[in-house]
Amino acid sequence: MDEQSRFGPATPPLRNSGAILERIARRLAARHGRAFSRETIAAYVEECAELLGARARTSHYLPVLVERFADQRLRALTKASGLCPGPVPHVLFVCTENSGRSQLAAALMRHRAAGSVEVLTAGSAPSGAIAPIVRQLLAEQGLDPGEEFPKPLTCEVVDAADVVVTLGCGDACPVRPGRRYLSWDLPELSGLDIESARSVRDALQDRIGVLVQELVDARPSASATTG
Incomplete structure (x- = not known):
């Protein structure tokens, strides 16, 4: 499986791309908005971008990975907090x-x-x-x-x-x-x-x-x- 089929179309790298992170936060808010505030979700997105950006080899697919990582962390937090066992x-x-x-x-x-x-x-x-x-x-x-x-x-x-x-x-x-x-x-x-x-x-x-x-x-x- 090649990178494009796994990650989807390439997008601009995340450097200085607040608009991309904002769009990711909006999509995640639609999934997790009942459990977490928009501010909490946005903070997770920003932190995930920082954590992944330092070691990414495929910067053009980094936004996809940031969204997946933030989604996984928020789902885990939902369970860990007892909000949705x-x-x-x-x-x-x-x-x-x-x-x-x-x-x-x-x-x-x-x-x-x-x-x-x-x-x-x-x-x-x-x-x-x-x-x-x-x-x-x-x-x-x-x-x-x-x-x-x-x-x-x-x-x-x-x-x-x-x-x-x-x-x-x-x-x-x-x-x-x-x-x-x-x-x-x-x-x-x-x-x-x-x-x-x-x-x-x-x-x-x-x-x-x-x-x-x-x-x-x-x-x-x-x-x-x-x-």
């Missing part, structure tokens, strides 16, 4: 660059969970793009990262998560009460030969299968919630 459990995958293992794990879980789990990703020091090896490993199974991209770790996504899975990011991920934390000690994909990288993917699939089943089994049944 999520109907499904949230799982957050965190690695250092958010370009390798966390993205691979997220795509595998989305496929395996088929909507029964909300999947988030973040990095303690995110890079500018998803690693090509991740795309290759997913393509071998007919999958792709979808609209995902490397993004920094923020408090909202941690607070919204029911399960936080760390993949080699050390102590960078804040510990919040009431969350389940898992540390999956698997090798970094960079520098691995293809067979070793496939072994990491297969190990992730096994662990994800177990975790998804646990989360699905732990959900209350419809009769229990309505009775």
Whole structure:
């Protein structure tokens, strides 16, 4: 999948482009205006532009990424604040660059969970793009990262998560009460030969299968919630 099909038509870079950020804020206000003020939404948009702008490799698509990042953070904040409790459990995958293992794990879980789990990703020091090896490993199974991209770790996504899975990011991920934390000690994909990288993917699939089943089994049944 090329950049244009993933991100849409190219737009001007965000430098000195307050009008673009204002349009993004207006669109997000239509989605999140019941939960948050226009000022709060605009502040999130501006902060997301700053966080992503420093490391972006595709500046012409940066407005698209800013809108997606701000939307994800606001949705996470909605759940974390109890304004709209999520109907499904949230799982957050965190690695250092958010370009390798966390993205691979997220795509595998989305496929395996088929909507029964909300999947988030973040990095303690995110890079500018998803690693090509991740795309290759997913393509071998007919999958792709979808609209995902490397993004920094923020408090909202941690607070919204029911399960936080760390993949080699050390102590960078804040510990919040009431969350389940898992540390999956698997090798970094960079520098691995293809067979070793496939072994990491297969190990992730096994662990994800177990975790998804646990989360699905732990959900209350419809009769229990309505009775």
